[in-house]
Amino acid sequence: xxxxxxxxxxxxxxxxxxxxxxFSQKTPWSAVKFEVRTALGYQKSQLExxxxxxxxxxxxxxxxxxxxxxxxxxxGEEAWGMSVGISYFPVSNFGLQFxxxxxxxKIGGRNSEYDFSLNYALADPPGPPPYPYVxxxxxxxxxxxxxxxxxxxxxxxxxxxxLGKPLAVGFSGGLTYFRTxxxxxxxxxxxxxxxxxxxxxxxxQIPYKFGVVNKLGFNVGADFSLAIIxxxxxxLDVRAFYGPKYRVPLDLEGNWxxxxxLDEIKATMHLGNIAVNPSFYRLDIxxxxxx
Numbered sequence: 001x002x003x004x005x006x007x008x009x010x011x012x013x014x015x016x017x018x019x020x021x022x023f024s025q026k027t028p029w030s031a032v033k034f035e036v037r038t039a040l041g042y043q044k045s046q047l048e049x050x051x052x053x054x055x056x057x058x059x060x061x062x063x064x065x066x067x068x069x070x071x072x073x074x075x076g077e078e079a080w081g082m083s084v085g086i087s088y089f090p091v092s093n094f095g096l097q098f099x100x101x102x103x104x105x106k107i108g109g110r111n112s113e114y115d116f117s118l119n120y121a122l123a124d125p126p127g128p129p130p131y132p133y134v135x136x137x138x139x140x141x142x143x144x145x146x147x148x149x150x151x152x153x154x155x156x157x158x159x160x161x162x163l164g165k166p167l168a169v170g171f172s173g174g175l176t177y178f179r180t181x182x183x184x185x186x187x188x189x190x191x192x193x194x195x196x197x198x199x200x201x202x203x204x205q206i207p208y209k210f211g212v213v214n215k216l217g218f219n220v221g222a223d224f225s226l227a228i229i230x231x232x233x234x235x236l237d238v239r240a241f242y243g244p245k246y247r248v249p250l251d252l253e254g255n256w257x258x259x260x261x262l263d264e265i266k267a268t269m270h271l272g273n274i275a276v277n278p279s280f281y282r283l284d285i286x287x288x289x290x291x
Contacts, residue, residue, distance in 0.1 A: 029162040032290045035087040035225075037235055039286025045076025045105035045148055046279040051250065053187050055269045059118060060259070061194040063126035066118045070188055073109030074144055076280070083237070083284050087158050087170075097172050099154040099219070101241070105280065107146035107184050114139040114188040116203070122194065139188065139203060146184025146207075150278060152241060153177045154219050166227040173220035178243040180278045183209040183253055189265060191258065206265075207253035210274060217243035217278070231290040236283070243278035250274050 050073050057066045081103030089095035115138045121131035156174030163169060186205035193200050221239030228234055250271040256262055 028165075029160065029168055030092045032231075033089055034291040035085075035089075035288055036291070037083075037085045037087075037223075037237075037286055037288040039083045039085075039235065039237065039284035041081045041083050041101070041103070041237075041282045041284035041286075043079045043081045043103040043105055043280050043282040045079070045107075046281070047074055047076030047105075047107065047148055047277050049074045049275045049277065050109075051272070051274045053269075057116060057118065057190040057192070058260070058268055059120045059192045061192075062120055062122055062124070063129075063131060064118060064120040065129050065131070066116075066120075068114065068116045068188060068190055070114040070141060071112040072141075072144060072184075072187065073111055074107050074146070074182075074184060074274070075109040076148060076277075077106040077108050079103050079105035081282060083282075083286070087160075087172075089158075089160065093160045093162075095158050095160075097154075097156040097158040097174070099152070099156065101152040101154070101282065102150070103280070103282070104147050104149050107144055107148055107182060109144035111141040111144060114141045114203070116188075116190050118192055118201075120192070135192070135199065135201065137201065137203075141188065142186070142205070144184050146182060148180065148182040148278075150280070151179040152219075154241075156219065168225045170223045170225070171221075172223070174218065176217045176219045176241055176243070178215045178217055178241075178278045179212060180215070180243075180276065181210065181212045182276070183207060185253075187250075187252075187269070189258070189269060191260065193259075202258070204256070204258060206256060208250050208271075209253045210248045210250055210276065213246060213248050213276070213278075215243050215246060215278060217241065223284075225288050233288040233290065235286050235288040237286075238283055240281050241279055245275060245277045247273040247275050
């Protein structure tokens, strides 16, 4: 409901913000030097990755051997994004285009079980392993829930082909600067102890994140412009953004205090790198102002 209201409000603002001069006269395409567009877009992320989480959970009350393992999946989903663009045509049908795109697609994915095993001793000295006490547990893990936040700046060459007075089609492509970061839930973390002569096991679902990465890629697309009134057009833009895949360290989200400090938890979990694909497709619908 909030997203629908936001999109409707933004569309109204865009229309009301159009300068009155845009409606004052009809302009042939050959005389248009500048095109300014604002749009809302449907985006589909191409993220598809997995991460094997392995570590040795701590036993706080004596000697132990332990292991825990799970595989988390990250799959890019859909999102509504925003786009603005400016095109300049120094000659009739050829020019330069600047695009700014923002999106926050969801991340999903079905994860494996979280398997935990502990072999521990209560005697002092404990003697050599294997120890006499064994504890095993498997948890059905929830699906991944997160977001991939992306800001893309593109500089393109553009060509415009009029198809008559009210309609023109444009083709463009060029370099894109990707600024990407993400977060998701969750990784398993377990620790055990003996408390009041009872065995206590605590397992937590800890959110994770991967920090900002800047990469250079490219984009290619086509847009269709239909004159509505005077120098105001409706526009539809179909575009693919391709960024290089990369690996980035995982980190923990939030400030967790679980009997261990956050630094101790990170050191215990031995977090590694996860593969990220920043590429995505988008379909934009918006308004274009001609000058």
